[in-house]
Amino acid sequence: MASLFGSRDRIDDLLTAPAPFVKRPEQNKGLLHPQRFMNMFGLIVFIAAMVLPFISATPYIISILTSALIYVMLAMGLNVVVGYAGLLDLGYVAFFAVGAYTSGILSTRLGWSVFETIPVVLLACVAAGIIIGGPTLRLRTDYLAIVTLGFGEIVRLTANNLAITGGPSGIHGIRTFSFFGWSFADGATLFGIDFNSKVLFYYFVLIVAGGLAVIGAARLGKGKLGRAWKSVRDDEDAAEAMGINTYRVKLSAYIIGAIWGGLAGVLMGSHLTAVSPTSFEFLYSALVLMAVVLGGMGSTPGVIIGALFISLAPELLRDFADWRYLIFGVLMVITMIFRPKGVWPANAMLPWLHRRSPMRSAAERDESDEAVVVTVPEPPEERRP
Template structure:
């Protein structure tokens, strides 16, 4: 067909690379730029404030980002409402703490064991519960979160109510530990982003949108949900190792339902399924109470009011995922 014939029939020759490819590439490039900008800000933060308090606050915020990225896989990508996510955070922290204090292992050497234990915990918790849906799943996960906390409170190996203390740090320098935490969290966020764009990530989104339709299309929804739960458990366990190293002491009071609620709040506030949104939401949730610290008794009241205002103004989240890309 000649060019004239093509113009008559309303068709035009396509240039090589035309169509959706450039737009998708530009979107990926834009996301990479956003991530790189965020990483540069995190790396430059100690040059602005390198006080012990500032470094501790920024390190805690980075660990919270990792928790939110892990829960976003479960809630945002796969649509599983988990109210007991702090259980995996506790499993990682206690596993590394027990190995470091009881067996005198370096904290780095405990990481492979933490990975194995959190995978097992994800299977043990997820296998019997992921056949449930909606509110039933939320109630059961809440129960498992409390079981882990109460078990840590009653077992001798976990130190009982007093917890574990004397956990050796990964590094003695707060600045070096902050940069190490930022590096680990950056890899975790990048891994979560890569997973969300993979074949498994698309299966998670199919399950989130319509589980029955996904099952009818040949997606093994139970295995897909279990995979999301295990990956989220691993992210939470690694965040627990960083937390144990930072605090050098852990106790059951550090792993209450409030922690699970705050992580879930970060995911919802930032935008479920959106990696940049979850990072922004986690930073807001972790830093906002400290910003309001000077208001003393009123800071948590104002914290709650501001969260309500945020959700009313942006019910889809501060940085929502693009709806056109939901099932791509």
């Protein structure tokens, strides 16, 4: 025992690293490599979404799918704020409103094409992120939640009362996207197939939401900035001890969330051709937050599932008429009871993607390990009086 901590010159050979307890099998290779499998899976889902309009292209289906994709984008943005950085934001819909109104006002009053409004929307979102986040991100936990809730309401009430935002009736007649004189409304014929404007817009949203929102946010989450966000979420003091400027890191998460929300707002305005304050009630902040929490905070597949669920469930449950929100609520309670970390928690792996070490019998263990032998002295026989 004592020799382990013996004289200095022997330290090198004494400190050979102890052998691992269990020999773990190698990671899967080829198609079953966890990361590659998930990427393939994502690609398949994306292709399925591309093919869908060929199977059924009724305006109703296309319309709810477009909304669902916009919700995916919103949820990915909120996932950066809540899932990665751990900042409970109850007023996320404020950024959605900033994006939708900025683009709506510019396109209806100044006659800009919606596409041209995007740079201004980005600036407006960054500004809104700094204005809201700047002072509030010094707060933590519950206090932050309350302040963001307040800001969400301020934005909605302002839109409700200003003349330029059209007051309670909002803005109407927002046109669809157009690029250099060609607009989705013109339709297009490719390979002998006619695509109407709604389907074209669906594809556009799919590419923006799938490409920019999902892949962009997921990659950010895996990078250096993403790790910094997660560390702030886990333990802010320890993150500071690692040399992270926690305030700046939190603000960056907030601004990125704002950009995602704002762009989703542009898409939504163009999709519905109108924006009004009722689209930005607290309910929607709560719904998007639900998508993130229900799906799995900080988990890309989880958040996509959550967003699809909250946007499609009310439609799928339409047959239940007045009961549908009740059923919706019950489903969510059940999910939270059985999957408390979300449907697909962060860092979760599909069971067939990781190989576990087989349970070894005691005999095998004796052979392969230099086991630490602990001898337990026989207890002395009890003496009976």
